[in-house]
Amino acid sequence: MQKSLNLTYDEIIENSINEIIKCLKAEYVLSKRSIALLLLQGDTDMMESVKKNEGSSFVKISDIVNEVKKHYDKPLNYIVSLNRQKRVEEITDKYVKKTDKSENNITDLISRITMNPITGIPILLLVLYFGLYKFVGEFGAGTIVDFLEADIFEAYINPWVNNLVTAYIPWHWLQELIAREYGIVTLGIRYAVAIILPIVGTFFIAFSIIEDTGYLPRLALLVDRIFKKIGLNGRAVIPMTLGFGCDTMATMVSRTLETKRERVIATLLLALAIPCSAQLGVIVALLSGQSVALIVWVVFVALVFLFIGFLTSKLMPGSKPSFYMEVPPLRLPKLSNVLVKTYTRIQWYFVEILPLFIVASVLIWFGNLTGLFDFVISLMEPLVNFVGLPDEAAEAFLFGFFRRDYGAAGLYDLQKAGALSPRQLAVAASTLTLFVPCIAQFSMTIKERGTKAAIAMAAFIFPFAFVAGFVLNWVLVTFKVLP
């Protein structure tokens, strides 16, 4: 082996390292020198481990550390790091040559204008308009869904399946299980393949491209100031934007946030006010003909997001977050990575939702057959009436229990039947956005934040969604915003 790195600290620290090493009797994975350094730096994990392993001599070690501390007016962690950094600089001065080549001016410029509030906000709106509204909303949720729904399912598959079961299956209950209004094929698979798949697919393509350019961290810097007000720092942009893809994934990513307080706020906001891609796509498609309703929905959900964030950050104890984040360079996305990533995400998503949609169909079928479904719907009806919606919307909300997107897809069916006015659409979309997180997100919340926190959040969200819907409806009626 070659000679190893020569890295020494100043005399006081070196002496104390030697003294601490003498006290360390147990076996460690790391070298004793590095353990001594970690102890000097005040690493809490290491202190606990040493306390456990060394017993009585831990007191002596603490004394040594405290003695060293007296020699410096800065924290030891800082001194040690500074020492290392100096040595790093010596080495890089010797082996890293910097020739001044300040090219990439264009990238620099783009990078700067995405982070400047004056130019950054219009850019964000452009990204949202083309990436989300045009590509996902109009192309994915419009063109492709129409094609799959009308030209494939309604023209061929559904009639074919319906005829098939009528001809070959003598039992009414089995016919209903497979086909007709709530059948596995005609409802479950149709929702999954014809409505959700194209929306999620186009969303994941747009999202993968945005991810790989390095735009998200710049967005984080842009909104850091607003996020601070709601008790989060800019870093939280990443779980939040991921939430627009899938709230379940995003809930898991919230663990990259530094404080527990931030993690709780982020999880709550994800469960409450961030619609996932499938739900978002269906809602955008649902409201795309009604631009005022769409604006009402966006503004309302954004207000709820800010209001609840602000409130929780006031109510929850804890220190304000500081913000530090690496801003990676802007890069041209690699097509192969975008495709592979989209593919794995769709595959993962689909493998997860298809069984759920089928289970949901079966449950609904069972509920329908036994009358339980009608009973639950009759319980839900006063609730949906309370927010100014017709009885039929109760069904969509019940679907929403199973999955966010399933509920939104139910609304989509209703809207096509012309059962909802623009105001009712806006209210229904808003309430459904706020309403319960899907089962998967709920179980992920339990996993990440604990059962108690998860149940508390659900208990808050459920009534809050309906009260908020009621308020929105009242405001819209009173000020005659939407017919």
Place this chain on the structure above:
Amino acid sequence: MDCCQNKTPWYKKLTSTLLGTGNCHGEVNQNTKGLEKIALIGSPNVGKSVLFNSLTGAYVTVSNYPGTTVEVSRGKGKIGNKEYEIIDTPGMYSLMCITDEEKVTKDLLLKERPKVVLHVIDSKNIQRMLPLTFQLIEGGIPVILVLNIMDEAERMGLKIDVKGLEKELGIPVVSTIAALNKGIDTLRERVEKYAKIA
């Protein structure tokens, strides 16, 4: 995909699929019992996952922002004639850690004792990232320094003397452009040799 093939009973798998809590959220977990380990560690967004993908042939999600990886992925990779368990870890800035996912990586280093640790850094920011290399060397961990994203560093006008750095640090240093699959073969060779003596 190869994930979810561990020895969990079928009903547990079913429930985790139904509830969406399976470990298929962009992580990979192949059965790698009994193999010696190679861990990829380093700051967020330096290309650990890209390297993982090219060493194992699996796919974990890769993005251009820090914090894409929040859970440990394990996959099988053949280096030389030997199979290893390759471990992809969440980003870590220092052995003194702040966030939960940094702690995951530290615990992994201490408890699983990888045969070789690949410290992956972004060559552009070598000054900021070398302190962790120092800490690993001080800790007596068998480490190889991987200078990744060399293309962007060169475009910025940085020239790094890899041989000189190797001598000074006393550990193998390899430069790579993982996204373009460059330098991976050299890296494999160095890992193979290093694993024999480490």
